[in-house]
Amino acid sequence: MIAVRILIDVLVVIGLYFALAGTLGILKMPDTMCRMQASTCIPTLGVLCVAIGGILYAACFLHSADNAVKIAVVALMILFTNPIGSHVIAKGAYKADRRGEKKIRLNPDDYGRDFNE
Amino acid sequence: MQKTRLSAVLATFILCMVVWVLITWSFTVQELAAGVLVSIATALFSSRFFVHGDSYRFFNPAKIFSLLGYSVTFFVELVKANLDMAKRVYGGCKAVNPGIVKVPTEMKSDYGLALLSDSITLTPGTITMDVAEEDGKNFLYVHWIDVTAESGEQAGEAIKGALEKGTRRVFD
Numbered sequence: 466m467i468a469v470r471i472l473i474d475v476l477v478v479i480g481l482y483f484a485l486a487g488t489l490g491i492l493k494m495p496d497t498m499c500r501m502q503a504s505t506c507i508p509t510l511g512v513l514c515v516a517i518g519g520i521l522y523a524a525c526f527l528h529s530a531d532n533a534v535k536i537a538v539v540a541l542m543i544l545f546t547n548p549i550g551s552h553v554i555a556k557g558a559y560k561a562d563r564r565g566e567k568k569i570r571l572n573p574d575d576y577g578r579d580f581n582e
Numbered sequence: 583m584q585k586t587r588l589s590a591v592l593a594t595f596i597l598c599m600v601v602w603v604l605i606t607w608s609f610t611v612q613e614l615a616a617g618v619l620v621s622i623a624t625a626l627f628s629s630r631f632f633v634h635g636d637s638y639r640f641f642n643p644a645k646i647f648s649l650l651g652y653s654v655t656f657f658v659e660l661v662k663a664n665l666d667m668a669k670r671v672y673g674g675c676k677a678v679n680p681g682i683v684k685v686p687t688e689m690k691s692d693y694g695l696a697l698l699s700d701s702i703t704l705t706p707g708t709i710t711m712d713v714a715e716e717d718g719k720n721f722l723y724v725h726w727i728d729v730t731a732e733s734g735e736q737a738g739e740a741i742k743g744a745l746e747k748g749t750r751r752v753f754d
Contacts, residue, residue: 506671538604
């Protein structure tokens with residue numbers, strides 16, 4: 466039992482490590498797109514590790530299959546919905562930037578070349 | 583827009599019912615009856631947006647196993663990309679070299695393209711911005727935080743080499 470407990474704590478700490486990486490990335494990166502790239506760490510490994518820890522805790526200590534399944538569903542929902550939102554935000558940020566200040570620096574910009582933004 | 587088909591409604595209904603049971607996790611008659619009603623209503627309205635092509639694709643065990651195998655590949659790629667991004671953030675002034683590259687892809691079906699571009703967006707370091715079709719071939723526009731490749735083919739190999747093989751096994 467103590468081994469499971471240690472495993473849960475390790476998983477939560479790993480999740481927090483990646484969530485902190487994402488948060489620091491939002492503060493440190495130079496422009497909008499790179500900030501979005503760094504923030505993708507939070508919903509992937511950050512949430513996944515904490516969710517796996519939560520599932521183990523619910524299954525082994527609370528003995529409720531109910532809560533374990535709910536956490537799994539929440540994690541899956543985040544994985545399915547997050548990329549759709551972030552792809553649309555990226556496209557919108559790019560177009561808004563090209564129409565206005567042109568702060569985003571891109572080395573090869575195939576999208577701008579093909580669509581003449 | 584497609585017409586509503588019975589097979590599509592049935593497939594959507596089964597998915598809705600499974601999600602309902604997983605979320606409520608109670609097996610009394612009232613709860614299940616409410617779930618059946620809500621699922622039928624949802625399936626009638628949304629099946630024509632939700633199902634294109636073969637409705638019973640995922641009633642085939644081989645497809646489900648290939649999806650499970652793909653999730654393992656995807657998890658490995660996810661861990662690699664996360665470690666790289668964490669190194670970039672914690673490691674002081676490691677240079678970022680962002681750019682948008684145009685990547686050719688072999689995927690044909692809508693579902694395959696959606697799964698592949700969602701997987702690319704979920705790995706830190708790459709975001710799919712758009713899908714375009716030229717001369718019957720599909721291209722993805724991917725924002726990449728560290729452009730190291732010269733051509734689109736090399737970039738595609740670096741971004742989605744392992745992912746594309748798995749997605750082609752699930753769809754197409």
